[in-house]
Amino acid sequence: MKKQSTQDSEAAEPLPNNRQATKLLTPMVVGMDTLGAVIVLAMMVIVNLDVxxxxxxxxxxxxxLELTEMGIVxxxxxxxxxxxxxxxxxxxxxxxxxxxxxARRLNLALRAAFDLAGGLVLAIIVYGQAPRLIDAWNAGYYKGNIGIFTAPTWPLEAILLIGATLASIQFFVLALRHLKAIRSAGQ
Structure with a gap:
């Protein structure tokens, strides 16, 4: 019988389970995904009522027009x-x-780097979005035409802030999993 080399056994190990649940993050992520699906359904109803x-x-x-624009974002x-x-x-x-x-370890390192980059980009979006939410709330910004239809923009700004925050955290969680997998692959 041929003995398997360490490189072959290293390559045979699966990547870390990215779908593994986290106690606090996963329910929020799934809830937001479900809310997004409900908004898609609501947009379908609104567009059909309009047509x-x-x-x-x-x-x-x-x-x-205003509701579907805001809904898509x-x-x-x-x-x-x-x-x-x-x-x-x-x-x-x-x-x-x-x-x-x-090259399993290089693969994991690249995945961790990509996840860290994604988390940082979304963290920058969060940093820029927080003042927009505060400004929309304080100034009472709205979308639409006065007398016909207006909708406040702060709920959309809040969704952007929360969504970007959770997406950034999700990227960082994945990066940590890849970094842990690098450490265990080296042992």
Whole structure:
């Protein structure tokens, strides 16, 4: 029988489980993902009411444009952390796939670096978003036309802040898992 080399056994070990639940983060991420799905459903209802209102009674639904614009942005930020946690964030990982079999520790190091970079970018977004939320709240910013339809923008600004915060934390959690896997791969 042929003895397996250490490099072969190292490559055979799976990557850390990115879908492993965390006690506090996972319920919040899943809840935000669910809220995003509900908002998509609500947008479908609003757009259909607008279309049928125009078609049947020549009466469009006021605020359809504003609500769908805000809804699309909200859904992206509500579902971003879940996409990161589930490994469904769009990326090209051909190099990582090759390295997974040939150089496990380098693969894990690159994944950790990418996760840290993603977490830092989102942390910068959080840093810039916090003053926008405060400003929208204090100044009473709204979207729409007075007398026809207006919607305050602070709820959207809050969703952006919370979504970017949780996505940043999710990236950092994944980076820690990859760093721990590097340490255990070296032993």
């Amino acid at each position: 049928f209102g125009r078609w049947l009674a020549d009466t469009p639904l006021d605020g359809t 909200a859904v992206v930020y509500l579902q971003l952390a879940h996409a990161i946690a589930a490994g469904r964030l769009t990326r090209s990982d051909t190099l990582l796939g090759l390295l997974e079999r040939r």
